[in-house]
Amino acid sequence: RKEVEQDPGPFNVPEGATVAFNCTYSNSASQSFFWYRQDCRKEPKLLMSVYSSGNEDGRFTAQLNRASQYISLLIRDSKLSDSATYLCVVNAGGYQKVTFGTGTKLQVIP
Amino acid sequence: DGGITQSPKYLFRKEGQNVTLSCEQNLNHDAMYWYRQDPGQGLRLIYYSQIVNDFQKGDIAEGYSVSREKKESFPLTVTSAQKNPTAFYLCASSIDPGDLPSGLAKNIQYFGAGTRLSVL
Numbered sequence: 502r503k504e505v506e507q508d509p510g511p512f513n514v515p516e517g518a519t520v521a522f523n524c525t526y527s528n529s530a531s532q533s534f535f536w537y538r539q540d541c542r543k544e545p546k547l548l549m550s551v552y553s554s555g556n557e558d559g560r561f562t563a564q565l566n567r568a569s570q571y572i573s574l575l576i577r578d579s580k581l582s583d584s585a586t587y588l589c590v591v592n593a594g595g596y597q598k599v600t601f602g603t604g605t606k607l608q609v610i611p
Numbered sequence: 612d613g614g615i616t617q618s619p620k621y622l623f624r625k626e627g628q629n630v631t632l633s634c635e636q637n638l639n640h641d642a643m644y645w646y647r648q649d650p651g652q653g654l655r656l657i658y659y660s661q662i663v664n665d666f667q668k669g670d671i672a673e674g675y676s677v678s679r680e681k682k683e684s685f686p687l688t689v690t691s692a693q694k695n696p697t698a699f700y701l702c703a704s705s706i707d708p709g710d711l712p713s714g715l716a717k718n719i720q721y722f723g724a725g726t727r728l729s730v731l
């Protein structure tokens with residue numbers, strides 16, 4: 502089983518739709534969780550950290566389910582500019598133990 | 612503006628040649644990293660450094676070398692021993708987790724714009 506798994510997509514959604522991605526992780530000792538956004542041929546950029554209580558930033562909501570070992574990202578009222586690949590990142594502690602998922606591609610359609 | 616600068620943006624390597632990718636940061640971060648990204652794959656860790664004059668191998672260090680003589684700089688050399696060097700190389704940095712208050716997510720990494728390396 503991969504350390505971090507994501508559905509590669511693509512998720513093709515119309516503007517204004519709500520879309521959700523999940524990411525599962527295998528290491529139960531994982532401590533920190535993040536969602537990054539990566540545009541085509543660009544570097545990843547931090548979208549948001551994921552906290553145990555769940556957190557929201559505008560149209561984006563991230564949640565953590567430790568019992569089932571997954572994190573989720575919900576995007577409401579999708580915009581064309583949300584089109585990108587969303588990377589799930591898990592840190593099991595220590596500098597080396599940061600694992601990136603392969604990403605979920607989102608395409609928002611006019 | 613604070614950030615991480617990678618150069619060059621594009622680089623071409625000839626057979627048997629060593630090439631060096633530059634990474635400079637002015638964020639005053641202690642930790643720096645090099646990753647490789649291939650199409651359809653996640654980022655894979657090549658080397659990382661927690662402090663000046665110290666660095667550790669990541670998951671795919673063979674065929675690569677690094678140095679960390681200054682806090683701001685972490686250059687990566689792709690040697691001729693790396694037989695499949697074509698990839699997107701990303702440098703990142705992060706604050707020492709020990710410097711963060713408890714309760715905050717640890718080891719947030721900030722990336723440079725990357726270098727695309729191709730073989731001629």
